[in-house]
Amino acid sequence: MKTPLELKYSKSHEWVKITGEHECEVGITDYAQDSLGDLVFVNLPEIDADAVKDEAICDVESVKAVSDIFSPVSGKVAEVNEELLDAPEKINEDPYGAWLFRLTDVEDFEGLLSAEEYEKVVEEEAH
């Protein structure tokens, strides 16, 4: 399982790439895509929608089930990765390249986990 050091993480298995003082990119982790299995459908949030920390903002679906994606921080949706609508398998192939949405107006990035902390969360969950 890959956990790039330069990213931040949430306990609900999203990754956050901080791209500016108030901006970030969000996707799901390698562990998340592996647990979900082959993804076949992605529902992306609406542009300009309010993202609220730890609340469901969109979802992804595997053959077996639908899973909510939680926003790891609060902000506003600036952009969504429309490429994934027709190619959800990109999330399985390259979880850290396949960002889901970009947020702006992010007040703070508090409470996110480091790569090391996130790996511990995964380890506990796997046991």
Next chain:
Amino acid sequence: MAFKTPLYDEHVSLHGKIVEFGGYLLPVQYPTGVIAEHMAVRTGVGIFDVSHMGEILYKGKDALANLNYVLTNDFTSLPIGRIRYSVMCYEDGGCVDDLIVYRLGEDSYLAVVNAGNRIKDAAWMKEHLFGDVEFKDISEDVAQLAIQGPLSGEVLGKYTELPKKYYSFIETTILGKNVMVSQTGYTGEYGFEVYCRKEDVTELYREFLKDERVVPCGLGARDTLRLEAGMPLYGHEMDETVSPLETGLDFGVKLHKDFIGREGILNRKNRHRVGIKMIGRGIAREHLDVYKDGKLIGHTTSGTHLPYLKGAYAMALVDEEYPAGTIVEVDIRGKRVEGEITALPFYKREK
């Protein structure tokens, strides 16, 4: 507590993701993934551990009469070496289970039932036994492998001759083990099921996997394959509240004979099983409301993204027979998504 099939350790060593199904711990998928496993069966060959299925023997001069009374199909004309599908009903026409019956000999039959229903089925069958018949649940002693896909005959044919016709079987040996091989399956594809003693199954499984074309497949692919092939699954398209005619199993119900549930079935044919192909964006899964022109007409019973057809499909029980092409809406988490009534099966293999 969940049971393990004799192949449990094999699934773990193949890194299968283990879940509980029908009271058994089985792999839902291997690292290969549901889509690749599904495609292996459509285009190559896959192997499934189906040892969780239940096997029940009827023997004796009244075995036939018992089956004809407790099951909806008519086995009178079933030749030795052939298999027939049936439903088993309660008095009110609801389904106890669906199953297949092998005619083993002059007076002996083998009923193969769903794992999760096995105890209930055996109790129901036993309760209605009459005359000269020996009844035995041999599920604990029998293991079963399903080898499915266009290349399945090539793989199995290395070891034994094969039953030539769909829904026929032969008793033979593989690697010196006594087995029964039938041309049956739950995938809508050309394929076989191999029954053996549980102590022999690991050796057979390992041997079949030596052929690199054979892909181990889990319950996830088993479900998407049967759904693509429009096959009903107990607990979804049928249960104790649904009659076999409502769920479109007319071919397995012979109303000319007397059997448990006949009156009940006749009194309640008022729903229909249909296929729905989603047009709008969204995956319809089970237990979702289906609307036509704003009016609730029924609910979905199974649904997902189907890997071979590459689209979202569902089966549903609705209030009347709508022709193919009828536009309906499925309520997917509060959003009405358009779909189209489509003939079942969604997928039919070319022969």
